[in-house]
Amino acid sequence: MNPTLQLFLIVSAALFCIGLLAALSRRHAIFILIGIEMMLAAAGLNFIAFWRFGPQPAPPTGVMVAIFAIAIAAAEATVGLALVLVVYRHFRTTNVDQVDQLKG
Amino acid sequence: MNSAAFSIIAVLTLAAALAAATLPKLVHAALSFALAFLGVAAFYFLLGAEFVGLIQVFVYVGAVAVLIVFTILLTRRDAEKDRGFNWSGALIALAVFAGLIWAICKTTDLSVAVTPTRALTVRQIGEALMTDYVWPLQCVGVLLTAALIGALVLVMEERR
Numbered sequence: 001m002n003p004t005l006q007l008f009l010i011v012s013a014a015l016f017c018i019g020l021l022a023a024l025s026r027r028h029a030i031f032i033l034i035g036i037e038m039m040l041a042a043a044g045l046n047f048i049a050f051w052r053f054g055p056q057p058a059p060p061t062g063v064m065v066a067i068f069a070i071a072i073a074a075a076e077a078t079v080g081l082a083l084v085l086v087v088y089r090h091f092r093t094t095n096v097d098q099v100d101q102l103k104g
Numbered sequence: 105m106n107s108a109a110f111s112i113i114a115v116l117t118l119a120a121a122l123a124a125a126t127l128p129k130l131v132h133a134a135l136s137f138a139l140a141f142l143g144v145a146a147f148y149f150l151l152g153a154e155f156v157g158l159i160q161v162f163v164y165v166g167a168v169a170v171l172i173v174f175t176i177l178l179t180r181r182d183a184e185k186d187r188g189f190n191w192s193g194a195l196i197a198l199a200v201f202a203g204l205i206w207a208i209c210k211t212t213d214l215s216v217a218v219t220p221t222r223a224l225t226v227r228q229i230g231e232a233l234m235t236d237y238v239w240p241l242q243c244v245g246v247l248l249t250a251a252l253i254g255a256l257v258l259v260m261e262e263r264r
Contacts, residue, residue, distance in 0.1 A: 003110040006214040008147075011114045013208065015121055015144070017201035022125035025193030030130065030175060034137050037168065038121055041144045044156075052151045056219050060229060064237050066148075066156050067229075070163050071244045075251035077168045081175045082255035088179040
């Protein structure tokens with residue numbers, strides 16, 4: 001028995017929710033970035049799965065979206081980690097609960 | 105595509121992702137993150153998108169994971185361990201997961217098997233990138249340049 005589209009969607013939903021868990025419940029800034037990366041990867045997996053299970057031969061739209069998503073995720077990770085470094089230099093901590101100077 | 109490979113990759117990927125999300129030691133979590141993205145790349149190979157899988161390995165396991173490890177090394181003076189864990193976040197994630205599973209199981213025509221097809225060659229991807237997707241390609245180039253300059257400007261020491 002071969003894996004169906006449903007199984008791929010379930011795996012990518014699980015990956016998305018693990019990323020959401022990391023982004024929402026960890027207090028360390030780097031983990032929030034890791035969670036966002038996982039959610040982006042889950043979305044890319046969905047695009048590839050729908051491209052592969054769609055009518056064949058399909059135009060490579062899903063593959064293109066996945067490639068661009070990877071590039072944008074890399075740019076986001078670079079700027080995000082630079083921001084973590086700046087926040088650490090300024091506040092001497094990477095715990096997002098203690099970075100609250102703008103809080104009213 | 106066989107289901108034994110699928111289950112092995114699925115279990116490995118999800119276990120590594122869960123470890124990356126919950127391990128208290130930062131470096132262990134970063135290495136599990138790299139393992140989880142290797143698993144996602146294996147899924148891409150399984151689905152016949154070899155080029156995207158290779159890009160995934162190069163970008164995430166090669167570049168982003170190293171970047172994360174370096175950031176951990178540069179900021180680890182006080183943050184050796186991450187103790188705080190917000191359980192309401194876990195609750196929200198579980199609720200979203202339940203909602204997604206409900207939606208996937210409710211959709212009826214998802215249980216299609218894959219149809220055999222010719223492999224997507226790098227040549228086809230390159231031709232598509234240079235014809236239909238040339239504007240998105242240029243925009244991504246500008247975005248990456250802007251991100252590079254922005255990251256450099258952010259982390260440069262202020263001089264007076």
